Amino acid sequence: MPKQNNKDNTAEGVSRRDFLRKAGTYSAASLAGTAALLSPKPARATKNVTWAEHFQKNYRLMTDEEKQEAVDRLETRYSEEFGKEVTVDDAPAMDGVLFGYALNIQKCIGCRRCVKACVAENNQSRGENQQIEWIRVLRMEKGEFTDEDRDKGGYPEDYGVQVGGNAYKPAGVVLEGQHYYEADKVPEKDAFYFPMQCMQCEKPPCVKVCPVRTTYRDPDGIVVIDYNWCIGCRMCIGACPYWARRFNWGEPELPAEEMNPKTHYLGNRPRMKGVVEKCTFCIQRTRKGRWTGCVEVCPVGARKLGNLLDPDSDVRKVLATKKVFRLRADLNTYPKFFYFMD
Amino acid sequence: MMLKRAIARFRQWLSPDLSAQNPGSEQEDAIRAARRGFFRKAALGAASVSGTAGLAKAVVDSVPQPNLEELYTKDAHAGEKELLEREYVLMSEQEKRDMVQAFIDDYSDQS
Numbered sequence: 178m179p180k181q182n183n184k185d186n187t188a189e190g191v192s193r194r195d196f197l198r199k200a201g202t203y204s205a206a207s208l209a210g211t212a213a214l215l216s217p218k219p220a221r222a223t224k225n226v227t228w229a230e231h232f233q234k235n236y237r238l239m240t241d242e243e244k245q246e247a248v249d250r251l252e253t254r255y256s257e258e259f260g261k262e263v264t265v266d267d268a269p270a271m272d273g274v275l276f277g278y279a280l281n282i283q284k285c286i287g288c289r290r291c292v293k294a295c296v297a298e299n300n301q302s303r304g305e306n307q308q309i310e311w312i313r314v315l316r317m318e319k320g321e322f323t324d325e326d327r328d329k330g331g332y333p334e335d336y337g338v339q340v341g342g343n344a345y346k347p348a349g350v351v352l353e354g355q356h357y358y359e360a361d362k363v364p365e366k367d368a369f370y371f372p373m374q375c376m377q378c379e380k381p382p383c384v385k386v387c388p389v390r391t392t393y394r395d396p397d398g399i400v401v402i403d404y405n406w407c408i409g410c411r412m413c414i415g416a417c418p419y420w421a422r423r424f425n426w427g428e429p430e431l432p433a434e435e436m437n438p439k440t441h442y443l444g445n446r447p448r449m450k451g452v453v454e455k456c457t458f459c460i461q462r463t464r465k466g467r468w469t470g471c472v473e474v475c476p477v478g479a480r481k482l483g484n485l486l487d488p489d490s491d492v493r494k495v496l497a498t499k500k501v502f503r504l505r506a507d508l509n510t511y512p513k514f515f516y517f518m519d
Numbered sequence: 520m521m522l523k524r525a526i527a528r529f530r531q532w533l534s535p536d537l538s539a540q541n542p543g544s545e546q547e548d549a550i551r552a553a554r555r556g557f558f559r560k561a562a563l564g565a566a567s568v569s570g571t572a573g574l575a576k577a578v579v580d581s582v583p584q585p586n587l588e589e590l591y592t593k594d595a596h597a598g599e600k601e602l603l604e605r606e607y608v609l610m611s612e613q614e615k616r617d618m619v620q621a622f623i624d625d626y627s628d629q630s
């Protein structure tokens with residue numbers, strides 16, 4: 178009977194049902210084809226992303242089993258993508274540890290080896306177009322900085338580092354530096370260097386503004402990011418008073434042969450387009466009792482990492498015995514990164 | 520001989536015009552007509568899919584791609600501007616002691 182009906186319909190024209198069926202089929206096929214053709218070329222960081230990865234929970238809300246599943250998935254994916262055995266660690270914060278960092282600005286020679294080591298250790302994007310560096314070394318004109326200057330009123334007239342204070346401004350130094358200086362030889366005469374990176378604030382403004390709570394402060398004081406939950410709104414970038422966060426505008430460029438296979442879920446695992454990243458005090462190292470890459474590579478020993486809860490740690494000794502500076506102390510963010518002088 | 524027969528059968532299957540040479544039943548005609556209809560639909564479907572996709576791709580490609588270098592540089596300059604406003608302040612002995620104590624207290628509170 179239906180065949181007969183069809184024949185009849187064909188003779189008269191096309192029935193509504195047939196027309197709708199055909200239209201539906203063609204539309205669905207067209208949409209599927211369009212989606213297949215328009216989907217971007219499978220980029221390294223996205224080609225093997227599984228549905229499970231898309232739908233996984235916020236890292237903090239995962240059970241131990243779910244965390245293990247997520248880690249296993251990532252290890253498999255990264256190993257395939259980079260052609261080497263990649264491990265994704267999920268070591269939690271150690272008990273009784275609160276990380277602090279101190280940097281001797283008198284010793285720093287501006288060689289930027291820390292920057293290079295950080296890029297290599299933490300799988301940051303490289304290349305001319307989309308270079309990301311978590312550490313930024315500022316070059317500044319040398320100026321006087323003494324206790325006596327601190328109490329002087331007003332600012333000196335010379336351009337460069339300004340010393341002093343008045344009724345409206347706290348005494349201190351106003352930084353005026355250069356990024357990306359290119360010196361033939363460091364240290365340069367009449368210059369000093371000021372490396373900056375995430376200060377791992379005790380009261381981090383970036384955490385407060387995150388609308389999806391993907392960035393948070395771990396018990397050991399390190400502010401971390403779950404890249405899978407980052408929506409790329411850049412609110413944290415705007416909130417950070419130290420300009421320590423970086424955004425991946427494009428798919429990061431990370432050559433397979435340069436990829437560091439020892440990664441941490443909340444640290445140096447490969448990131449994707451549209452997420453924010455920043456220094457984590459090399460969480461993949463420090464949670465295993467190792468120094469950060471920058472501390473290890475510094476040729477003059479200007480960098481000190483330690484446990485703020487331990488009175489015998491390097492950082493506590495620096496705080497007890499040296500002249501210590503804090504950036505933007507007025508904001509009450511309680512940065513755990515200190516600058517000091519002998 | 521068998522090969523010739525097979526080729527003839529295949530040609531007949533491919534070309535409905537040949538059916539005239541082979542007088543078949545009405546049922547065979549209906550089958551051929553259905554087959555022809557299927558191929559016509561398949562061809563039409565493929566053409567419409569690729570046509571739509573091509574058009575959509577052309578539209579998407581015509582949208583200018585973001586200049587990544589500019590975006591990254593812009594971020595760097597934004598940071599530079601911010602850094603010009605930075606101040607660092609020498610901490611007094613008391614401030615250092617208070618700060619360390621605050622860190623220790625915070626840690627004790629959370630654990």
